[in-house]
Amino acid sequence: MSRHPVRVVIRDRPVSGGGSSVELGADGRTVRVISAQRSTSFSYDTVLDGASQERTFEEVGRPLCETVMQGVNATVLCYGQTGAGKSFTMVGNGQDYHTRGILPRALASIFRGVADRPEYEYTLRLQCLEIYNDSMYDLLSTLPGAQRSELSLSSSSEVVGLTSPKVSSEQEAHKLVFEAEANRAVEQHKLNARSSRSHVLYMLLVERRSRVDSSGAVLKSRLTLADLAGSERLKKSGDHGDEGFQPPSSLNLTGVAPTRQQRLARESMCINKSLSFLEQVVIALGSKRPSGHVPHRSSRLTAVLRDSLGGNCRTVLIANIRTDDVHVEETFSTCRFAQR
Numbered sequence: 001m002s003r004h005p006v007r008v009v010i011r012d013r014p015v016s017g018g019g020s021s022v023e024l025g026a027d028g029r030t031v032r033v034i035s036a037q038r039s040t041s042f043s044y045d046t047v048l049d050g051a052s053q054e055r056t057f058e059e060v061g062r063p064l065c066e067t068v069m070q071g072v073n074a075t076v077l078c079y080g081q082t083g084a085g086k087s088f089t090m091v092g093n094g095q096d097y098h099t100r101g102i103l104p105r106a107l108a109s110i111f112r113g114v115a116d117r118p119e120y121e122y123t124l125r126l127q128c129l130e131i132y133n134d135s136m137y138d139l140l141s142t143l144p145g146a147q148r149s150e151l152s153l154s155s156s157s158e159v160v161g162l163t164s165p166k167v168s169s170e171q172e173a174h175k176l177v178f179e180a181e182a183n184r185a186v187e188q189h190k191l192n193a194r195s196s197r198s199h200v201l202y203m204l205l206v207e208r209r210s211r212v213d214s215s216g217a218v219l220k221s222r223l224t225l226a227d228l229a230g231s232e233r234l235k236k237s238g239d240h241g242d243e244g245f246q247p248p249s250s251l252n253l254t255g256v257a258p259t260r261q262q263r264l265a266r267e268s269m270c271i272n273k274s275l276s277f278l279e280q281v282v283i284a285l286g287s288k289r290p291s292g293h294v295p296h297r298s299s300r301l302t303a304v305l306r307d308s309l310g311g312n313c314r315t316v317l318i319a320n321i322r323t324d325d326v327h328v329e330e331t332f333s334t335c336r337f338a339q340r
């Protein structure tokens with residue numbers, strides 16, 4: 001494990017026919033991105049070259065599940081351009097058991113861990129949160145008593161009203177994840193509703209009490225699995241403007257539905273801002289100055305991730321890249337972000 005607060009792992013999405021613009025080093029640590037303008041080498045903790053879902057979980061997920069079982073927070077962030085494989089890495093493609101992602105494998109691993117430790121009583125709860133345009137929604141809002149409207153943050157960065165149902169078996173947890181995904185899909189299909197360009201956070205809250213030592217402390221920990229929104233540049237996603245783009249003042253203020261282009265531009269702006277704040281938080285956490293300010297409250301994403309980054313929390317950033325030539329500029333910016 002590196003000494004930086006975030007361990008960085010690169011994962012490529014296999015392409016048919018290959019590409020000549022990205023070379024993954026045989027040392028399992030380097031990536032070289034070659035375009036007409038430049039050729040740049042980056043180095044990371046690990047480069048997963050053509051890795052299966054199983055290997056990705058063994059490399060990233062399983063050690064973090066162990067960490068959480070021992071009472072320490074752990075986080076996986078999947079970052080990358082749209083279509084690079086973030087959801088595939090985190091959840092899988094839903095088509096077959098072998099291609100299931102880190103989340104279902106982590107649930108299985110943690111419930112197995114609970115069964116293997118009868119000396120402890122574990123209480124597990126699951127939360128599923130979506131952050132779209134810096135607004136937060138409960139993906140389990142269809143459960144009885146849950147809040148369907150936008151959620152707010154308390155002064156201590158707790159998400160007020162986020163449902164945290166208890167899960168007592170792996171099957172129950174899978175059912176809730178399925179419900180969260182179904183709710184997200186419904187929102188995406190509603191007219192003018194949230195698009196797929198949102199951050200989704202699955203959080204498993206773990207409480208451990210000793211059954212043999214009644215004076216023993218209750219240990220609390222959290223596994224956070226974040227499937228971040230696609231990081232592509234504005235021009236690429238069909239929007240206009242650049243990072244300094246300001247949405248028209250009429251946007252969402254007049255009750256008139258925004259045009260598709262306005263919506264895409266606003267989404268891209270919010271995503272870029274939140275990812276750049278995330279980067280600033282990680283850089284601040286990695287800085288040598290112990291008293292340096294960490295701008296957790298700069299966005300909803302960084303506020304919610306407050307206890308999931310830094311401190312003694314173990315965090316892995318998986319930067320998903322596409323190695324086909326047409327995506328070379330996006331791959332370059334993902335690699336640059338991951339290296340920073």
Ligand SMILES: Nc1ncnc2c1ncn2[C@@H]1O[C@H](COP(=O)(O)OP(=O)(O)OP(=O)(O)O)[C@@H](O)[C@H]1O
Pocket residue numbers: 012013014080081082083084085086087088089093196229230320
């Ligand atoms: N390592 C991989 N092996 C096989 N198929 C993959 C891999 N990575 C991604 N895919 C496939 O590529 C497609 C796009 O992947 P995915 O939806 O995970 O991208 P994404 O980065 O989450 O995109 P978005 O930002 O739009 O959600 C999917 O059909 C997925 O099954």
